[in-house]
Each structure stands twice: as structure tokens, then as C-alpha cells.
Amino acid sequence: MQKQFQAESRRLLDMMINSIYTHKEIFLREIISNASDAIDKLRYIALTEETEMDINGFEIILTLDKENRNLIVSDNGIGMSAEELERNLGTIAFSGSGEFAKNLENAEGASDTAEAVDIIGQFGVGFYSAFMVADKVTVITKKYGEDKAYKWESEGADGFTIEETEKASVGTDIIMHIKADGEVEDEYSQYMREYPVYKLVKKYSDYIRFPIKMLMPHPVLKEGSTEENPEFEEVFEYEVFNSMVPLWQRRKGEVSDDEYNEFYKQNFNDDTDPMSVITARVEGMVSYDAMMFIPTRIPNKFYSDDFEGGLQLYSSGVLIMENCKDLLPEHFNFVRGVVDSPDLTLNISREMLQHDRQLKLIAANLEKKIKAKLESMLKEEREKYEEFYKGFGRHLKLCALDDYGAKKEQLQDFLLFYSSTEKKLVTLAEYVERMKPDQEHIYYASGDSIEAIDRMPQTEILKDKNIEILYFTDNTDEFISDMFRKYQDKPFMSVIDGDFNLSDEKDERIDVIFQDTFEFIKEALGDKVDVVKASTKLKTHPVCLSSGEGITFEMEKYFTAVNPELGMKAKRVLELNVDHNAFLSLEKARTEDEDRAKAICEVLYNQALLIAGLPIENPSDYTDLICSFF
Numbered sequence: 001m002q003k004q005f006q007a008e009s010r011r012l013l014d015m016m017i018n019s020i021y022t023h024k025e026i027f028l029r030e031i032i033s034n035a036s037d038a039i040d041k042l043r044y045i046a047l048t049e050e051t052e053m054d055i056n057g058f059e060i061i062l063t064l065d066k067e068n069r070n071l072i073v074s075d076n077g078i079g080m081s082a083e084e085l086e087r088n089l090g091t092i093a094f095s096g097s098g099e100f101a102k103n104l105e106n107a108e109g110a111s112d113t114a115e116a117v118d119i120i121g122q123f124g125v126g127f128y129s130a131f132m133v134a135d136k137v138t139v140i141t142k143k144y145g146e147d148k149a150y151k152w153e154s155e156g157a158d159g160f161t162i163e164e165t166e167k168a169s170v171g172t173d174i175i176m177h178i179k180a181d182g183e184v185e186d187e188y189s190q191y192m193r194e195y196p197v198y199k200l201v202k203k204y205s206d207y208i209r210f211p212i213k214m215l216m217p218h219p220v221l222k223e224g225s226t227e228e229n230p231e232f233e234e235v236f237e238y239e240v241f242n243s244m245v246p247l248w249q250r251r252k253g254e255v256s257d258d259e260y261n262e263f264y265k266q267n268f269n270d271d272t273d274p275m276s277v278i279t280a281r282v283e284g285m286v287s288y289d290a291m292m293f294i295p296t297r298i299p300n301k302f303y304s305d306d307f308e309g310g311l312q313l314y315s316s317g318v319l320i321m322e323n324c325k326d327l328l329p330e331h332f333n334f335v336r337g338v339v340d341s342p343d344l345t346l347n348i349s350r351e352m353l354q355h356d357r358q359l360k361l362i363a364a365n366l367e368k369k370i371k372a373k374l375e376s377m378l379k380e381e382r383e384k385y386e387e388f389y390k391g392f393g394r395h396l397k398l399c400a401l402d403d404y405g406a407k408k409e410q411l412q413d414f415l416l417f418y419s420s421t422e423k424k425l426v427t428l429a430e431y432v433e434r435m436k437p438d439q440e441h442i443y444y445a446s447g448d449s450i451e452a453i454d455r456m457p458q459t460e461i462l463k464d465k466n467i468e469i470l471y472f473t474d475n476t477d478e479f480i481s482d483m484f485r486k487y488q489d490k491p492f493m494s495v496i497d498g499d500f501n502l503s504d505e506k507d508e509r510i511d512v513i514f515q516d517t518f519e520f521i522k523e524a525l526g527d528k529v530d531v532v533k534a535s536t537k538l539k540t541h542p543v544c545l546s547s548g549e550g551i552t553f554e555m556e557k558y559f560t561a562v563n564p565e566l567g568m569k570a571k572r573v574l575e576l577n578v579d580h581n582a583f584l585s586l587e588k589a590r591t592e593d594e595d596r597a598k599a600i601c602e603v604l605y606n607q608a609l610l611i612a613g614l615p616i617e618n619p620s621d622y623t624d625l626i627c628s629f630f
């Protein structure tokens with residue numbers, strides 16, 4: 001007799017048939033995890049009651065019945081009675097696993113052993129996912145402790161039938177009649193071949209704790225064939241597909257470095273060993289095992305929008321999501337790994353997971369773990385940290401800049417900059433610790449390379465006084481100082497653009513004394529410079545260019561590279577060393593030979609450009625000008 005699905009079920013079934021899942025292949029994961037649940041239940045009985053059962057004999061067998069186009073998943077788990085068949089497979093509001101767990105809780109004294117039984121999922125839609133790939137599903141089942149076996153059958157939305165049948169042993173066979181291929185070639189037929197099925201088991205169910213077996217072809221020498229002239233025939237033998245014990249569930253001391261490395265490389269498409277492994281085993285409000293890796297090399301596409309970060313999410317050994325982004329904050333999305341929690345529900349949608357409180361708790365804990373690992377690397381394995389920073393430092397900086405520096409507090413201590421005095425990368429904290437007693441600023445200088453900054457005339461005075469300067473060689477660095485403004489209450493100051501009055505006070509009168517000369521220079525150079533003034537920074541060099549307030553030269557270079565049409569220009573302040581011979585020559589020429597004086601202005605200005613790493617406007621004019629002096 002045809003029975004109708006309960007209304008809710010029918011709706012769900014319709015969704016399955018018209019497939020809301022993009023990955024239809026997960027049906028096998030669902031059916032296998034149901035088989036595993038059923039075995040869990042019977043195993044529980046075997047462990048807690050007096051029975052003759054062999055607790056080592058539990059298994060899940062896959063069969064490809066190619067002749068009839070059936071994919072069959074068989075288990076020797078607890079099975080279902082006729083009523084259970086009707087309830088469990090006809091209604092979604094009722095989840096058998098959920099019910100079972102509740103019974104366990106209520107059962108007296110069961111609480112200890114209850115933990116021993118992992119029951120996956122309050123999911124409720126799992127079984128119907130078979131209809132994504134099958135046009136008919138037959139379930140043949142015999143419940144533990146009963147004599148009769150039953151057959152449930154459905155071709156989808158029309159309903160289902162249940163009748164008595166024969167089955168020798170306890171357990172369940174799920175027989176899926178695989179759909180014919182439509183427009184997409186091999187869309188369904190792939191599930192009728194050994195290798196794709198094997199791959200699916202490996203991908204989604206590798207860590208199911210019971211063996212998943214299937215007959216696989218093996219070539220053997222034909223009887224009578226010789227070694228010189230070998231002939232092979234295919235023999236089918238059962239092969240166990242899954243490795244059964246997840247690495248992350250083993251104790252830390254029991255896993256070798258090699259095993260971690262292999263696991264990482266196999267799972268995350270990398271041929272280089274990871275730089276660091278972070279493991280966590282947490283039992284409490286939420287329980288989970290996590291195993292995370294910091295890659296040695298930047299993952300493919302890491303700095304592009306196509307990059308898919310996130311961790312693999314498992315629920316008791318069953319993969320639920322391959323890239324769960326919600327487990328990692330953006331700034332740590334270079335971390336790869338797995339999280340396995342028995343407390344997570346196998347939710348259908350990513351949206352639902354996003355709001356999952358348990359997931360949020362796990363994510364917060366993982367972030368702390370990663371942070372602690374990086375901190376310890378920074379302190380105790382400095383070289384390793386620098387290696388890490390070479391690849392991912394830029395990412396940390398970009399994240400620190402995100403949202404107007406909202407993550408400053410979280411990320412500032414992970415940033416490194418080259419130090420003029422230490423000749424190596426240092427943290428801001430280390431810089432501040434070394435500051436001179438009367439030093440108020442964190443000095444930095446921006447340029448294309450360490451060598452280029454070293455040569456900058458503006459750095460001379462500070463170096464002379466042995467004051468440490470941070471070298472900003474990455475084009476994001478200045479945005480960091482600009483966004484952060486301060487670190488531990490010490491404001492950043494640009495050696496190139498800032499006006500710093502060091503202890504030798506600048507003589508206020510200088511600007512007045514040389515006012516005429518400065519005006520002359522300004523006039524000679526016209527629009528090319530905005531301000532001309534005496535410098536407080538120069539010692540042996542005659543001239544330098546600073547940008548004063550507003551955007552800096554490094555920012556100008558950055559914006560020009562991004563979009564030249566923006567026309568973003570830094571202010572040009574020409575600073576002169578009034579003690580320098582060049583300035584004295586200019587002073588002299590101004591009274592004796594105005595053209596020569598103008599030429600000197602031009603030379604000084606171009607020199608300043610060159611030193612600042614900015615292009616000179618007309619190189620051939622400039623060389624002609626220089627030659628005119630000989």
C-alpha cells in the first residue's frame with residue numbers, strides 16, 4: 001500500500017529531487033554516516049549488554065550492482081522495525097538519532113557510557129539526499145532482536161511502500177537506483193564506477209571509525225602465464241577505503257612530525273612541509289579537536305580575491321564543510337587545518353552555521369591559540385617568525401589597516417620593521433624599549449630599499465646621535481604609521497617629512513637671515529616647489545625634499561602606481577643646509593651672476609628629487625645643466 005510522506009518531508013524531498021545542494025556527491029557521506037550511526041547504536045548495546053556479538057565485526061559494505069544500476073550501502077548496525085521505517089524515513093520532524101540520544105540521557109546510569117557513543121547529527125534531511133542521485137531508493141532492513149525484515153521503497157514525492165521481506169542478518173541495505181545522465185555527461189554514471197566512489201569515501205568519510213569496504217579490481221597473473229610472457233586477469237577483492245582514525249584524535253605525543261607533515265601536504269595541496277603545527281583538544285562547554293598548520297609558503301592565489309581560506313569542519317569524523325571561513329578571523333586566514341566537534345549539528349546551510357554559537361566559541365578559542373603560537377615564535381624562534389613574516393607580513397599589515405585600523409590592538413605587535421641600529425627586523429615594542437630617555441617619537445624613514453634609505457641625507461643627524469630609525473621599505477608601511485598615529489603613546493614621525501627639533505635647537509633667526517635667498521629660490525623654481533626653508537636635519541648634504549603635511553612621497557608613488565590619473569601629489573618642501581658650500585655658492589652667485597644662481601637652484605632641486613627616489617622631470621636638460629658648470 002502506498003503511504004504518503006508527511007507534508008514537511010515531502011517538501012524536503014522535493015528540494016532534494018530538484019537539488020538544493022550544489023554538491024550532490026555528499027549523498028554518499030550522508031548514507032554512510034547513517035550506517036555508521038546505526039553501527040554505533042548496536043555497538044553500544046554490544047558493549048553494555050550480555051550478548052554474543054562480535055564487536056570487531058562491524059562494517060559498512062559498498063556494492064556496485066552495475067547490471068541493475070544500483071549503488072548499495074550495507075551496514076550490520078541496529079536496523080529498523082516496520083514502525084521505525086515509517087517514522088524515520090517518512091517524517092523529518094522525527095530524527096532517529098536525536099530520539100536515541102534522548103533515550104540514553106533518560107536511561108539510568110547510562111551517562112558514563114553515553115559519552116562513548118558518538119551519534120552524529122540532529123540533521124533530519126540526510127537520508128533524503130539519496131534522491132539527488134537516485135530515482136528509486138529501496139531500504140531493506142532487519143532490526144536487532146527481531147525476526148522479521150522489511151522493505152521500504154520510494155520513487156520520490158509520490159510516497160513510499162513498506163512490506164515484509166527476507167533478510168538473513170541484522171542491519172540495513174540502502175539500495176539507490178542511480179539516475180540516468182541528463183545533459184551533463186557522467187553526472188550520475190560516475191557513481192557506478194569504483195574509482196569515483198572510492199574517491200568520495202576518501203574525501204568525506206575517511207575517518208568513519210568502522211571499515212568501509214568495496215570490491216575492487218586487482219590485476220593478478222593468469223594461471224599458466226609465464227613471467228616472460230605475463231598475462232593478467234582482474235580479480236575482485238574487498239578493500240578497506242577509509243583510514244578510520246583521524247590524526248587529530250590521536251594524542252599529541254603519538255603523532256610524529258612526519259605524520260603531521262604528510263597529513264598537511266595530502267590535505268592542503270602543498271608540497272612543502274608546514275612551518276608550524278598547532279593542536280588543540282578541548283573538553284567543556286563545547287568539545288572539539290583542532291589541528292592547524294601555518295604554511296611555509298604562501299598558498300596559491302593567497303593575495304587574490306579568489307583565495308578560499310577557512311578550516312575543514314568535521315562532526316565526529318564526518319566532513320561537513322571543506323572551507324569553513326567562520327572558524328578563522330580574516331587576519332589569520334593563511335592558517336590551514338581541521339576542526340572536529342561532536343557538538344556541532346550537521347546544518348544544511350552555511351548561513352545557519354554562521355550564527356552557530358558553538359562555532360563562534362570554537363573560532364574565538366582558535367584565534368587565541370594561533371595568536372599564542374605566533375607570539376611564541378616571535379620570542380623563541382625569531383628566524384622562523386621572520387621567515388613567516390616574509391610571506392604573510394604584508395597580509396597582517398593589510399588587515400591592520402582594514403576598517404580604519406580597527407584591528408590595530410590585535411595586530412600591531414606582530415609587525416616587523418628594519419631597524420637602522422639593530423640592522424635587522426624589530427617589533428615596535430622592541431623599538432620603544434630602546435628609545436632614548438628624552439626621545440618622544442618613533443622615527444621612521446620610507447624608501448624603496450634599505451640601501452636607498454641609508455643614503456638619504458635626512459637620516460644623517462639621527463644616525464649621528466645613534467637614534468634608531470625604522471625603515472619602511474614596503475609601500476603599505478607608511479599607511480600603517482598614518483593609520484596608527486601612535487604606538488604605546490609614542491607618535492610616529494617621518495625622518496623625511498617631519499620637522500624634528502633635536503636637542504641642538506634650530507636657530508630661529510636663520511629663516512629670517514636667509515629669507516631673501518629662500519624667496520629667490522622659490523621664484524626660480526616656480527610651481528615645482530611649495531615651500532623653501534632651512535633644514536634641521538642635514539649635516540653633510542646640501543639639500544633634501546620633504547612633503548610636510550598631507551600625503552607623503554611614498555604614498556604618492558603608491559597612488560601613482562595604482563592610478564596615475566588620480567594626480568595625487570605630495571607637497572614639495574625644499575630643505576636646505578645653510579652651512580653647506582653649495583648654499584654659500586648660491587648666496588654668492590645671487591649677487592654676482594643671477595643666471596648662474598638660478599642654475600644652482602635647478603641643480604639642487606633635481607638632486608633633492610633624485611635622493612627622494614622621485615623621477616626628475618627632464619633628465620637631458622638636467623645633464624646639460626650640470627655640464628654647463630664645467
Ligand code: ADP
Pocket residue numbers: 030034035037038075077078079080088089095096097098120121122123124125126127128172
Ligand atoms: P539523521 O541521521 O540526522 O537522524 P537521516 O535523514 O539521515 O537523519 O536519517 C533518518 C533516520 O533514519 C535516522 O535517524 C535513523 O533512525 C534512520 N536510518 C537511516 N539510515 C539508517 C540505517 N542505515 N540504519 C538504521 N537506521 C537508519
Ligand code: MG
Pocket residue numbers: 030033034121123124126127
Ligand atoms: Mg543522517
